[in-house]
Amino acid sequence: MKVRKAVILVAGFGTRFLPVTKAVPKMMLPVLDTPVLHLAVNEAVSAGIEQVIFVVSEMQESVESYFSYDTKLKKVVSKPGNEAVLEKIDSIPSVEARYVYQREQLGVGHAVLMAKEAVGDEPFTLFFPDDVIWDEIPTIGRMIEIFEEKRMPILAAKEVPNEMVSSLGIIEHSVEEGRLYQVTNLVEKPSLVDAPSNLAVIGRYVLTPEIFDALERTDPGVLGEIQLTDAIRRLLNSQSVYSYQFPGYHIDTGTPVGLLKASIHAALQKDDLAADLRKWLEGQF
Numbered sequence: 001m002k003v004r005k006a007v008i009l010v011a012g013f014g015t016r017f018l019p020v021t022k023a024v025p026k027m028m029l030p031v032l033d034t035p036v037l038h039l040a041v042n043e044a045v046s047a048g049i050e051q052v053i054f055v056v057s058e059m060q061e062s063v064e065s066y067f068s069y070d071t072k073l074k075k076v077v078s079k080p081g082n083e084a085v086l087e088k089i090d091s092i093p094s095v096e097a098r099y100v101y102q103r104e105q106l107g108v109g110h111a112v113l114m115a116k117e118a119v120g121d122e123p124f125t126l127f128f129p130d131d132v133i134w135d136e137i138p139t140i141g142r143m144i145e146i147f148e149e150k151r152m153p154i155l156a157a158k159e160v161p162n163e164m165v166s167s168l169g170i171i172e173h174s175v176e177e178g179r180l181y182q183v184t185n186l187v188e189k190p191s192l193v194d195a196p197s198n199l200a201v202i203g204r205y206v207l208t209p210e211i212f213d214a215l216e217r218t219d220p221g222v223l224g225e226i227q228l229t230d231a232i233r234r235l236l237n238s239q240s241v242y243s244y245q246f247p248g249y250h251i252d253t254g255t256p257v258g259l260l261k262a263s264i265h266a267a268l269q270k271d272d273l274a275a276d277l278r279k280w281l282e283g284q285f
């Protein structure tokens, strides 16, 4: 079956970004001028995804209003000479959207489980939108292609420095072809001494519906939370799981400094901003 759906995790309080996240969902914070969530939806849509399932928590109405068609705003700006403004509005990806609620914050595994009914009995993609990846070809599209051949779960992966290991899911693997590895074990947020490698899971997955059963049987793990990593490790008893070392440029925008780096990276790609910003960064105000 074709991979048609994306589950995108939006729930969470974004406490690292207080005070702004008291009123604005974390995933609506911008990389330069574009919400983090927009970038994830755009990646999904560019890879041919037809339906997005947002897992949201209370107070996230702005997510729904962002992705709904706004005739009023378009009317106001639809004047000759305003083409560039209109283009910005039209850049918001349009896709069939569903919203499911995570009412208690019991961990990322629990958040994924909330999408069980909406996904149904088919393979799907999963995004942690604060992992932003720049690539000519959408990373998730590359992963769907691999899935179409293997029909087994595919996790995005990246080599990370030692100091990052204890805050990510870490992969033990055997060598496979090129950028693809067969996963032999997975550990969520291990201490550096217990980590089987420096290869970390980054927030893009292609999963099969068996993950929901595995999640239902997964007890709280690290941080007392239901961890997706633990459920994927459970799958290893009955199926192969692959990790794909994607070639794109990745920034974790889940911290203020990460979000700032992402904005600077995005601005440096823009002809109208790059020269001025570069000068300033070099200390020539």
Ligand code: G1P
Pocket: 108, 128, 131, 167, 168, 169, 170, 188, 200, 201, 202, 203, 227, 228, 229
């Ligand atoms: C989650 C996953 C972790 C993964 C990471 C990628 O952790 O549990 O396995 O490496 O996303 O961003 P979190 O960032 O929610 O702590």
